[in-house]
Amino acid sequence: MNIQALVKSMDEVFKAFLLFWIPVAMVPLGLWYSMSSSNKSTTTNGRFLAFLGLILICASPWTVPSSPSSAAGHLLGAIIGPCMLVLLGIYLISFSGNVPVGKLPRSDRKLGVFMAGSGFVWLAGMHWWVLTPQLAPDEVNPYWFVFWPTFLLLTSCLASCSAVTLLTIGDRRRAESNAMFLVSAVSLIVLLLGLNVDGPLVTGEQFRHHLWLAVADMAGIVVGSLLSILVFALVIYSYERSLPPPKTISPPSDSELDQVSALIESHLGGEEE
């Protein structure tokens, strides 16, 4: 047994645990901590913990380059910019419209459209231009093949779903529904382009292969999550069923009923205006 190799491997596992997995745990812990209390310092500390976790995850390709998991940190660092642009842009567009509270200036709408558009173009540039997340020259980050098809397909599906919901359940929402059909169509066209037009590092065949893996992935997530919710419901149901029935009180007596009737009668009626 090569003890030196084992020690080295243990060392790398420990480094990955310390510099990747602990920061990963810091993000939900920090968010939970910030939301669990109304105290301002607790909220700030929680947010700082989550932010520090995010920074350490993004830095993992440099801090633990030997760990394959650090590729996820690399992807996070690559997509956080365009995703924030898209989400902030949508936020600006939404709150510069007709909202009763938290209304932003009308000029923020143009800025929002520009931000959301440039964020989307940036993401598209990662497929068809030189912006593709690469772990080494000409080596595409494998998690990019997970993120991009999942995002495009689900956006198209959800936008189409939202458009039909606005049409069928909403009241006079045809214009909004058309906007959502447009978003769905744009996502679908980008998806179809990805299937047929090669980028400098990502071919259509690769994209097609990973698209159906993304479908399998999403189906698996839905099935697994539903199973766990079912088990959760069963655990609660079996516990509640095992509890003794709550104590019942005796029905009201005749005198109590008479008293209630008298009380109600004294409050009924009223004068005409």
Next chain:
Amino acid sequence: MKQTGLAVTWRLIVLAFLLPPLLIIALDITIFGSFKGIDSAESFTRFANATLTAYTLCSLFLLGNLFFYGESRNRPLAPLVGMFFATVLGVLATVFLIGQGSMLLEDNGSVQAQAIYNIVHMFVSSGAIFVAVCVALGVTFSAITSQKPRSDFDLEEE
């Protein structure tokens, strides 16, 4: 009659959700004469790994939620233990099934490597799902707020 209308609405919504992938399949069959690009063995492996990982991680999340459930019910131990065993079952099933051979092993050499890959893969997929949901909800909201405000008189006139 009202129930039938509701059922039709739900079916339409579900169909709208499935429309984009169905369109891609239809275009593939129309243009290429077959449905290409899918490797059923690899897709099944991914589906099974995603199912096991989602079950385990979601159970772990729900186990955490049981603490809050317990808070309002004098902290009963039984549901906590039940959910703990359900989570452990997920971990054991994942380890056992991955250890059965190449069926659930993707490009990884060991059970530990595959399990860690599954968790990281789930984080990336969840991130993509989160961004897509935010985009769809955000655009729906912005489409609604970009319209002229409706007055109560409009509704009364109808």
